[in-house]
Amino acid sequence: MATRPASPASSRPAGSAPAAARPRRPFRDSPLQVLLGIFALVLALAGMMLLLNRSSQLAPDFLSEFVLYALSVVDLMMLVGLVFVLARSVIKMLVERKRGLPFARFRAKLVLVLLAMTLIPAVLVLLVGSQLIFNSVDRWFNAPMDEMLDSAQRIASDYYHDRQRQVSDETARLARILGTADLGTSDLRVLRDAVAGSVTDQRLTLVEVYRLVPGADGLPEPVPVVDVASAAAGPVTSRDTSERLAARAASGQPDAWMREPLASGGELIRAAAVVRRADGFATGVVVGSVQLTGEMAARARGMTRAFESYTQLRVFKPALTGVYLSFFLMVTLLILVSATWMGLYLAKRITRPVQMLAAAAREIGAGHFEHRLERETVDEFGSLVDAFNTMADELAASRRALEQSSVDLQRKHAEVEDRRLFTEAVLDRVATGVITIDAAGRIGILNPAASTLLGLDAGAAGRPAEEVFGSGELKPLADLATAPYVAGKEWPAQEIVLNRNGREVQLALAATPLHGDGRQLEGRVLVVDDITPLIRAQKVAAWREVARRLAHEIKNPLTPIQLCAQRLQRQFSSASAPVRELVDECTGTIVGEVEALKTLVDEFSQFARMPSPKRVPTDVHQLLAGTLGLYEGLFAHVRIATLFAVSLPPVRLDPDQIRRVVINLVDNAIEALNQQGLIVVETQHDAAAGAVRIIVADDGPGIAPEERDKLFMPYYSTKKRGSGLGLAIVRRIVAEHGGSVEVGANDPRGTRFTIELPCGGEAPAGTETT
Amino acid sequence: MPGRLIAIVLCAFLAEAGGDGGVEVGAVARDGQVYVSATAPDGLMSDLEEAISSGLATTITYEADLREEVGIWFDRTLASATVSASVQYDTLTRRYQLSRSVDGRLADSRVCEDKADVKRFALGFDRLPLFSTGRLEPNAEYYVRVRVRTRPRVTFFLWPWGRDAANGVARFTFIP
Numbered sequence: 001m002a003t004r005p006a007s008p009a010s011s012r013p014a015g016s017a018p019a020a021a022r023p024r025r026p027f028r029d030s031p032l033q034v035l036l037g038i039f040a041l042v043l044a045l046a047g048m049m050l051l052l053n054r055s056s057q058l059a060p061d062f063l064s065e066f067v068l069y070a071l072s073v074v075d076l077m078m079l080v081g082l083v084f085v086l087a088r089s090v091i092k093m094l095v096e097r098k099r100g101l102p103f104a105r106f107r108a109k110l111v112l113v114l115l116a117m118t119l120i121p122a123v124l125v126l127l128v129g130s131q132l133i134f135n136s137v138d139r140w141f142n143a144p145m146d147e148m149l150d151s152a153q154r155i156a157s158d159y160y161h162d163r164q165r166q167v168s169d170e171t172a173r174l175a176r177i178l179g180t181a182d183l184g185t186s187d188l189r190v191l192r193d194a195v196a197g198s199v200t201d202q203r204l205t206l207v208e209v210y211r212l213v214p215g216a217d218g219l220p221e222p223v224p225v226v227d228v229a230s231a232a233a234g235p236v237t238s239r240d241t242s243e244r245l246a247a248r249a250a251s252g253q254p255d256a257w258m259r260e261p262l263a264s265g266g267e268l269i270r271a272a273a274v275v276r277r278a279d280g281f282a283t284g285v286v287v288g289s290v291q292l293t294g295e296m297a298a299r300a301r302g303m304t305r306a307f308e309s310y311t312q313l314r315v316f317k318p319a320l321t322g323v324y325l326s327f328f329l330m331v332t333l334l335i336l337v338s339a340t341w342m343g344l345y346l347a348k349r350i351t352r353p354v355q356m357l358a359a360a361a362r363e364i365g366a367g368h369f370e371h372r373l374e375r376e377t378v379d380e381f382g383s384l385v386d387a388f389n390t391m392a393d394e395l396a397a398s399r400r401a402l403e404q405s406s407v408d409l410q411r412k413h414a415e416v417e418d419r420r421l422f423t424e425a426v427l428d429r430v431a432t433g434v435i436t437i438d439a440a441g442r443i444g445i446l447n448p449a450a451s452t453l454l455g456l457d458a459g460a461a462g463r464p465a466e467e468v469f470g471s472g473e474l475k476p477l478a479d480l481a482t483a484p485y486v487a488g489k490e491w492p493a494q495e496i497v498l499n500r501n502g503r504e505v506q507l508a509l510a511a512t513p514l515h516g517d518g519r520q521l522e523g524r525v526l527v528v529d530d531i532t533p534l535i536r537a538q539k540v541a542a543w544r545e546v547a548r549r550l551a552h553e554i555k556n557p558l559t560p561i562q563l564c565a566q567r568l569q570r571q572f573s574s575a576s577a578p579v580r581e582l583v584d585e586c587t588g589t590i591v592g593e594v595e596a597l598k599t600l601v602d603e604f605s606q607f608a609r610m611p612s613p614k615r616v617p618t619d620v621h622q623l624l625a626g627t628l629g630l631y632e633g634l635f636a637h638v639r640i641a642t643l644f645a646v647s648l649p650p651v652r653l654d655p656d657q658i659r660r661v662v663i664n665l666v667d668n669a670i671e672a673l674n675q676q677g678l679i680v681v682e683t684q685h686d687a688a689a690g691a692v693r694i695i696v697a698d699d700g701p702g703i704a705p706e707e708r709d710k711l712f713m714p715y716y717s718t719k720k721r722g723s724g725l726g727l728a729i730v731r732r733i734v735a736e737h738g739g740s741v742e743v744g745a746n747d748p749r750g751t752r753f754t755i756e757l758p759c760g761g762e763a764p765a766g767t768e769t770t
Numbered sequence: 771m772p773g774r775l776i777a778i779v780l781c782a783f784l785a786e787a788g789g790d791g792g793v794e795v796g797a798v799a800r801d802g803q804v805y806v807s808a809t810a811p812d813g814l815m816s817d818l819e820e821a822i823s824s825g826l827a828t829t830i831t832y833e834a835d836l837r838e839e840v841g842i843w844f845d846r847t848l849a850s851a852t853v854s855a856s857v858q859y860d861t862l863t864r865r866y867q868l869s870r871s872v873d874g875r876l877a878d879s880r881v882c883e884d885k886a887d888v889k890r891f892a893l894g895f896d897r898l899p900l901f902s903t904g905r906l907e908p909n910a911e912y913y914v915r916v917r918v919r920t921r922p923r924v925t926f927f928l929w930p931w932g933r934d935a936a937n938g939v940a941r942f943t944f945i946p
Contacts, residue, residue, distance in 0.1 A: 061826075064922060153861055160862050259863060304825075304862045311824030315922060 041338055045331070052327050064319030071326035078333040085340055086115075103358065107351040114343030118336060126332045133324045141314055153307035156300035160269070163290055164257055168271040170203045171288030175273035183211040183275065183284040188226045198288065199230045205291040206230070206268070208239075209275075210246045211284045222246035222285050245272045246285040265294025353381040357388060369396035433507075433528030436514070437465045437481050439521060453507060453528050455500060473498050477526060480511045485521050495531070503709050506532045536713075540728065543714040547604035547725075555601040558594050565590035603725055613654035613736050620648050620692060623655055624681060627662045635675050640666070643682040651692050651759045657733045658757075664726045665696040665753050672700035672751065685759075691739070692759045699750040708743045793832075793938030794894075797914040799906065799945070803899035808832050808853075808916045810893040810936050821922050822866075822888070827858045829921045830892050836901045838912050848912070851900035855892045872898060906944040913941040 055063060089111060096104035174195050181191060195207040208227040215221030222243055241260050249256035249272035257271040268289045275284035292300075313320070356373055363371035372392060373385045427434050433450030437443055446461045454477070460468045469478035476496050483491050491511040498505045508531045514523040565587040572583035621644050628640055662681075669679045677699050684693040703711065712731040717724035734741045739757040746752040796807035810830065822828045832853040837845045851873055858867040868891045870878040877898075882888060906912060917937040 061922065157862055157864055161864070164863070300862060308825035308861055311820070312826050315821040315824050315826060319922075 037341075041334065044334060048327060048330060052324075055323065061316070063323050064316050068319050068323050068326060071323060071330060075326055075329050075333060078330065078337055082333060082337050082340060085337070085344070089340075089344055101355065103351045103355045107347050107355075110347040110350065111343055114346065115340060118339030118343065122332050122335050122339070126328065129328045130325055133321060133328065137317060137321050137324070141310075141317065145310070149303075149307045149310045152303040156303040159300060160259075163269050163292065164271065167204065167269050167288050167290045168257055168273070170198050171207075171271045171286050172273040174198060174207060174288060175275045175286045178209065178275045178284065178286060179277055183209065183225055191226045192228055195226075195286070196228050199228045202230065203290075204230075204288045206289040208242050208246075208287040208289075209284060210243070210287065212250055212282055220250045220282065222250055225284065242270060242272075242287040242289070245270055246287050248272065249274055249285050249287075250282065260289075261297075262291070262294075265298065267292045267297040349377075353377070353384065357384065360388060360392070364392055364395060369399045431530065433526075433530075435465075435477075435526040435528070436523060437526065438523040441465050441482065443468060444523070450526075450528055453498075453505070453530055455498070476509060477528075480509055480526055481524065483511070485513055485524075487519075491524075501705060503705070504532070505530060506535050540714065540732070543728075547714070551601045551604040554597060555605075558597055558601070562591055562594040565594070606725075606729070613657050613733070615652040615654055615737070617650040618653050618655050618658075620651050620653075620658075620683060620694065623658060624662060624683070624694070627659045628666070628681060630663070631666065631670075635670060637676040638670055638673055638679060639677075640679045640681065643680055645683045645685045648683055648685050648692055649759050651757055653737055653757060654733075658737070661730045661733050661755065662694070662696070664730050665755075668726065669696060669698040669700065669751070673698055674700075677750075686756075689756075690758060690760065691756045694755040694757070695752060696755075697746045697750060697752040699746065699748075702745055702749055702751050703743065705745075711743055712741070793916050793918055793936045795914055795916045795938040795940035796897075797912075797940040797942045798897070799903050799942060802903050804836060804901040804903060804906075804914065804942075805897040806834055806851075806900045806914050806916070806940075807896045807898070808834070808894050808918075808938065810918050812889075812893070814918065814920065814936060815889050815893055818892075818920055822857050822859050823861075825859055825861045826922060827856060828892075829854050829856045831855075831919045831921070832895065833917045833919065834900050835915045835917075836912060837915055838910070848905055849901045853895055853898060853900070855895070857888055857892050868892070870895065872900070903944060903946070908944060908946045910944055911941060912944055913939050915939045 051067070055067070058067065093104065093108040093111065097108065177194050178191065181194060183191070185191070191209055195209065198204040199207055206227065206229045209225045210222035211225045212220040213223050224239065224243070241258070245256060245258055256273070257269070260268040260270060262268060268291055270287055270289040272285055272287045274282045275286055276282050353376075360371055360373050369392060372389050375382045375385045427445065427447035427449075430447070431449050433453045434445060434447045435443060435450050436445040441464050443461050443463055443465050446456065446458065450456070451458060451460075454474060456468065465481035466478050469475065469481060473496065476494050480491055480494065485491075490513070494509040496507050496509060498507060508529040510527045510529075512525045512527070513521055514525060516522040568583060569587040569591075572580050574580075575583065624642070624644075628642065631638075631640055666679060666681070673679070680695075680697045682693075682695040682697065684695065685691075686693065712727045714725055714728040717726075731741050734755055734757070737757055739755060741756075742754045744752050744754070792811040792813075794807075794809040798805045810832075814830070818828050818830070832855075834851045834853065835847045836849040837847050839845050854871050856867075856869045856871075859865075860867065865881055865883050866885075866888045868878075868880050868882060868888065869876060870891070880891070882891075901914075915937065916939075
């Protein structure tokens with residue numbers, strides 16, 4: 001079983017592969033290899049049995065010089081192999097345990113148990129068998145056997161010695177007899193008679209007489225003279241043997257006897273004696289032989305061979321013991337090697353599929369759903385692998401579907417998030433206040449405009465609407481938030497007036513229900529609009545209409561009135577002085593008031609028919625300087641100071657209308673100062689907002705906050721004189737320029753009017769004061 | 771513990787390789803030949819006595835090397851010769867068949883009945899011209915190393931690899 005990717009296209013994503021994911025060699029059952037291994041094992045055992053069976057027939061020398069070596073070499077090799085296999089397995093198991101591989105402990109235990117189950121009996125059998133071999137070998141060399149074989153060998157040897165001594169003695173006796181004879185005589189009968197007695201008496205079987213003659217090398221050389229053999233003696237097999245013995249005796253070697261095996265199965269024991277004359281001169285050699293029967297010789301040889309075999313066996317006892325021990329050790333090692341291999345094989349076969357399954361499960365758990373196992377066996381583990389791969393396939397398919405769903409969900413979430421951000425941005429930017437209230441009556445969304453309009457902080461979100469709006473002037477919102485909902489009917493819009501820092505703010509309230517999928521009420525949305533500017537514009541428009549009608553209706557009769565008055569004045573110019581004075585006074589009053597009314601009507605007309613500004617790029621500082629220059633020397637106790645920005649961009653404006661605005665504000669300031677005080681005209685450039693500000697501030701008594709908004713309403717004036725249209729015209733001119741005018745308190749005292757006009761250019765920041 | 775085990779094994783190995791020592795070696799350079807004499811210790815004979823008595827053909831081999839010392843490297847072997855003394859005891863006739871060969875050539879052969887003769891014959895040789903002095907440098911130091919091996923060998927029953935039964939060295943200065 002081995003790991004493999006499900007398909008080439010479904011390889012693991014980069015970076016997600018395990019660092020040590022080295023592909024493992026597939027582990028497969030190989031029946032042929034197993035059979036070959038078993039066959040080799042059986043063959044080795046059969047060979048050993050055969051060798052062991054024939055070991056008794058092999059020479060001890062061969063056993064000790066060859067077999068023992070071969071067995072020892074094989075034993076050593078098997079021992080080294082076993083140690084190597086065990087050491088490798090132990091090291092592998094230690095490494096696996098150190099690396100924390102799954103089933104390492106189980107595998108180690110399994111291998112140890114299998115090894116112990118084999119090793120312990122094998123070692124026990126080896127110990128017992130070794131002792132058995134030692135005992136058996138010792139039994140071969142027991143004392144009775146020693147004595148018996150030694151005695152037999154001594155009997156045979158003593159017999160040979162006796163016979164050899166007899167032959168030697170008899171041969172020496174014959175040599176002495178022949179010392180008086182002439183070995184060179186032609187009458188051989190004399191010589192034959194001299195030695196025949198020994199043969200006749202069976203003291204010797206064969207007597208050979210040699211005459212010594214000088215040889216080529218100066219040494220005496222034996223020449224056969226006569227030989228006498230008994231009738232029982234067979235044919236002399238080889239005269240060479242007796243001649244060599246004779247030559248050896250003639251040369252003076254002391255040990256002149258020998259044995260000669262016969263073809264008939266017997267043996268000849270031969271001895272040689274030098275024939276010497278009385279003066280000691282060697283004239284010849286007598287070789288006497290006695291024949292041992294084949295049966296006798298064979299028995300003696302047999303006893304000797306048995307003795308020699310036994311004693312040689314004793315000599316080779318350690319080597320033979322070693323041979324049998326080596327046999328036994330070899331069988332033990334063979335069993336151990338086989339058992340070790342089998343144990344490791346079984347452990348691997350059992351644990352490896354489980355390990356692979358565990359590793360694959362971890363891979364799947366780590367998200368590598370394309371990880372697969374390769375089926376290596378056709379047994380239950382193979383079926384398990386198939387089931388695992390099927391499960392992995394299904395998991396991978398589920399994972400892919402899940403990932404697709406996740407992608408879709410993320411995309412939808414992103415869309416929703418974009419929409420939410422867009423909505424939030426809109427709600428943040430929109431001037432309309434928006435408040436959402438859930439079904440439980442808690443505030444959900446409270447956009448900045450709503451916070452500003454209602455004077456609430458962001459902490460109001462999440463609190464019950466009734467609690468937040470329950471106080472005073474916000475009570476209508478609480479009513480809207482808690483008003484019961486009737487299906488198909490919407491709540492009526494409301495208007496409320498709030499006081500914000502002394503200013504009256506008019507708000508329009510509207511509520512819209514939020515429906516869920518089942519059309520049930522899930523909450524409501526409150527919309528708050530600041531309609532103060534709208535109301536104000538409506539008022540201005542109304543006043544302008546009033547002014548236009550007033551101007552039209554009033555101005556028409558003024559001229560006839562003025563003309564009538566002037567006619568009366570001319571008619572009564574010739575009247576008496578008292579009458580003329582009275583008429584002059586009355587007509588003068590009429591004309592004066594008519595003039596005043598005309599002025600008032602002209603102002604009304606101007607307010608009603610304000611022309612559109614003719615905007616041209618204008619240097620504001622130059623415009624202000626020229627305008628303020630009109631006041632130089634007019635008011636001794638009023639100082640007009642300027643605080644201009646270092647530079648201002650040119651502003652597109654109608655210079656005449658803006659000049660009128662500035663004059664109006666400065667006039668109001670001088671009047672507020674009661675012609676004594678300081679007026680500061682300041683300019684600012686707000687590059688970020690793209691605006692230029694003109695500020696007119698005085699240190700007069702100031703204006704009450706509640707009156708500030710009313711200042712710009714037509715016909716509202718804090719002065720005892722005037723039409724009350726000045727600031728209304730100011731606001732209209734500034735509004736026509738796309739700007740705004742605000743009034744506030746000056747620091748530390750007085751009033752501060754701020755005109756903000758849009759500009760397109762930029763200028764460096766800074767101020768210059770005059 | 772492992773260090774101690776290794777030390778024991780090492781000592782045993784060195785003892786095995788070193789042999790018993792004790793061969794008396796004599797070397798004389800004369801007449802163009804290096805005459806070598808060697809006498810093995812008596813103990814060797816007692817080790818072989820049982821094998822000889824059993825009738826086994828027993829051989830004592832003397833491997834003689836003419837060597838020259840080399841400073842910090844292995845000594846150089848200039849020539850080698852092998853002298854073998856074989857003893858075969860006939861348990862029936864109680865006689866010993868002795869033979870000696872030099873480099874495989876039979877040099878001596880005899881029969882005797884006396885153990886003392888066997889001992890003298892087997893346990894050494896006297897003034898055998900084993901090497902020629904042709905390759906020797908005048909006034910140089912040489913030595914003859916003689917290692918003795920026996921067959922059958924005296925072996926441990928589970929470790930058949932034998933060792934030199936004995937060895938010895940004789941130094942001489944070659945003066946032409």
